[in-house]
Every structure is written in C-alpha cells, then in structure tokens.
Amino acid sequence: MATSPYSEELRIAIEAVVEASKICRHIQSTEDFAELSKNDKSPVTVADFGSQAIVCKAIQEAFPGDPIIAEEDSAALRLPDQISVLERVVKEVKKLQPAASKEDVLSWIDQGVSRDPAPRTWTLDPIDGTKGFLRKEQYAIALALLIDGQVQVAALACPNLDTAESDDVGFVFSAVRGEGAFVASLSSPNDRRSIQTSDCTSAKEARFCESVESGHSDHSWSSEIAKQLGISRDSVRLDSQAKYAVVARGEAEIYLRLPTKPGYVEKIWDHAAGCLVIEEAGGTVTDVHGYPLDFSKGALLSENQGVIATNGTLHEEVAAAVKNGTA
Numbered sequence: 001m002a003t004s005p006y007s008e009e010l011r012i013a014i015e016a017v018v019e020a021s022k023i024c025r026h027i028q029s030t031e032d033f034a035e036l037s038k039n040d041k042s043p044v045t046v047a048d049f050g051s052q053a054i055v056c057k058a059i060q061e062a063f064p065g066d067p068i069i070a071e072e073d074s075a076a077l078r079l080p081d082q083i084s085v086l087e088r089v090v091k092e093v094k095k096l097q098p099a100a101s102k103e104d105v106l107s108w109i110d111q112g113v114s115r116d117p118a119p120r121t122w123t124l125d126p127i128d129g130t131k132g133f134l135r136k137e138q139y140a141i142a143l144a145l146l147i148d149g150q151v152q153v154a155a156l157a158c159p160n161l162d163t164a165e166s167d168d169v170g171f172v173f174s175a176v177r178g179e180g181a182f183v184a185s186l187s188s189p190n191d192r193r194s195i196q197t198s199d200c201t202s203a204k205e206a207r208f209c210e211s212v213e214s215g216h217s218d219h220s221w222s223s224e225i226a227k228q229l230g231i232s233r234d235s236v237r238l239d240s241q242a243k244y245a246v247v248a249r250g251e252a253e254i255y256l257r258l259p260t261k262p263g264y265v266e267k268i269w270d271h272a273a274g275c276l277v278i279e280e281a282g283g284t285v286t287d288v289h290g291y292p293l294d295f296s297k298g299a300l301l302s303e304n305q306g307v308i309a310t311n312g313t314l315h316e317e318v319a320a321a322v323k324n325g326t327a
C-alpha cells in the first residue's frame with residue numbers, strides 16, 4: 001500500500017489535539033474557567049487560550065512556516081487587568097510544556113492569527129462549542145490542514161463524547177482525504193478504527209442533530225423540515241463539531257445548521273475538520289442551498305450559508321426538504 005503523503009501531518013495533528021484535550025479536561029474539572037467576553041460577546045476561557053497555545057506550538061515546530069487560521073489571539077491576555085488570566089493560562093500550559101514562559105505562550109497563541117488564504121494552511125478551533133464547555137457538556141478541539149482551499153487532513157477531539165458501544169468517554173476522530181475516517185479513544189489515541197456513516201435510506205427513520213444554542217441554528221425551521229421528512233423523534237441537541245462526529249460514526253443521519261440571521265457568516269474552523277471526517281466516513285456536506293462548503297476564501301465560509309450534513313444516502317432528500325421548508 002502506498003504511504004499517505006500526509007502521514008506526518010496526521011500524526012502531529014492527532015497528537016496536538018489529544019494534548020490540548022488534557023488542558024481542557026483539567027480546566028473543566030476545576031470549574032474555574034476565568035471566562036472573558038470577546039468583542040462579539042461570545043465567551044472565551046483559560047482553556048481556549050491554553051489549547052490554542054499547545055496546538056499552535058506543535059504545528060509551528062513540526063511545519064515551520066505553515067500559517068494557522070485559529071479562532072483566538074492574545075490581545076485580551078496582554079491587557080494589564082487580565083494578568084491573572086494570563087498567569088493561569090501559563091500555569092496550565094506549563095503542565096505540558098514545563099519550560100514555557102509568558103512570552104512563549106503569548107507568541108504560540110498568536111501563531112494562529114493568519115486570516116488570508118494560502119496554498120497550505122491550518123485551521124484551528126481550540127475549543128469549539130465554548131458555551132457547551134462552560135455548561136460541562138459537549139465541546140471539541142478541531143484542527144484541519146487545507147491544501148489549495150481543500151481540507152486534506154482533520155483531527156477532531158471530543159473529550160466529553162460518549163458512545164452506546166462502550167463505557168468510553170472522549171474520542172479523537174481523524175481523516176486524510178481519500179483514506180477514510182477513523183476514531184480512537186482519547187485514552188489510547190493510536191488505536192484507531194475505521195468509521196462509516198449509517199446506511200439508513202429511510203428519512204423518516206433518521207436521527208437528526210442540531211446546536212443546543214437556538215441562536216446558532218433555527219430550531220423551529222429544523223422541526224418544520226423534520227416534519228416534512230416524516231421524522232417523529234426529537235432532534236438530539238449537542239454543541240460543537242461533535243455533531244459531525246456523531247453522524248460520521250453512524251449514530252445519527254442528519255446534522256442541520258440553519259441560519260438564524262441573514263448576516264452571519266460561518267467560520268472555517270467551525271467546520272473544516274468535521275466536514276472531512278463525515279465525507280471520509282461516506283457522508284455528504286453542503287450548505288443549505290446544496291453547494292459544497294468553500295474553504296478557499298480565508299477564515300470565512302463567505303460563499304455559503306448554513307450547513308446540511310448527512311450520512312450521504314439521505315442527502316438529496318434532506319437538501320430538497322430544506323429548500324422547500326420555510327425559514
């Protein structure tokens with residue numbers, strides 16, 4: 001078998017999100033999040049910064065010169081009145097990187113400030129679903145490599161995700177384009193097994209998932225669509241790209257993300273990793289108009305609106321229902 005051209009990228013990416021999960025899990029267990037509010041009023045915590053520092057350091061060291069489009073930057077941490085938050089971030093990072101100084105941590109975080117499209121670029125959401133993280137529910141650490149605007153490598157850690165199949169909690173999903181999708185327990189990340197989307201062909205039997213936050217996806221629109229498709233069971237609501245993971249491993253068939261307000265533009269770090277994991281597991285991802293997600297425009301999915309992700313076989317039917325459904 002030919003060796004994967006991205007085996008090193010995959011190895012480093014999985015290792016980085018697994019390491020970042022350790023910080024996130026520890027901070028979540030303390031319940032002391034040192035939460036700040038960003039300009040868009042969304043929350044950010046010590047764990048978001050710590051996770052971004054750890055992942056960006058790993059990528060920068062392994063692939064110097066690769067730009068990273070990540071969600072956070074260090075500006076808030078550099079403010080004199082936030083020194084205690086910075087000290088806490090440094091303390092957490094030092095558990096994994098004992099020699100790290102304040103300046104190291106700030107500069108690792110700022111490795112993620114690229115915003116322009118580049119032929120080869122990484123995208124990172126250090127904590128996707130920060131609101132879920134604060135509720136002690138689902139969140140993800142999502143890392144992907146884009147080559148010429150196409151997602152080629154994905155690593156997606158879901159530290160609070162469980163499964164019907166075992167007592168395990170916490171998984172890392174991964175994929176390289178053309179090579180399938182895999183899952184491993186966070187406790188033994190090298191023990192990867194292949195995953196596939198479900199083979200369900202009857203829309204009315206489908207299980208569908210959506211955001212917990214009604215501000216992120218229109219719940220009344222999705223229930224209209226479910227009705228049209230003949231789905232009687234309630235949606236499963238969970239935060240973060242864990243939704244992509246659940247569809248990828250065949251535990252749900254549909255993930256709908258239906259725009260709540262016309263001006264909102266989705267960010268690439270909220271979708272790149274999950275999108276490749278589903279596609280490589282046999283599923284399909286488009287926006288609400290049926291167009292593929294276009295990751296070639298920098299940080300924003302500026303050509304798309306919302307997301308429809310399915311097991312593949314149901315995609316056309318679901319996309320048609322979304323088109324016909326009323327917003």
Ligand SMILES: Nc1ncnc2c1ncn2[C@@H]1O[C@H](COP(=O)(O)O)[C@@H](OP(=O)(O)O)[C@H]1O
Nearest residue numbers: 127128129130131211213215216239240264270
């Ligand atoms: N109006 C909106 N519509 C869609 N997504 C939004 C939104 N406002 C914020 N988001 C994004 O929704 C993400 C969480 O998605 P979900 O609802 O699936 O958990 C947030 O990621 P962060 O938590 O990383 O900030 C944020 O980027």
Ligand SMILES: [Mg+2]
Nearest residue numbers: 125128129270
């Ligand atoms: Mg996010």
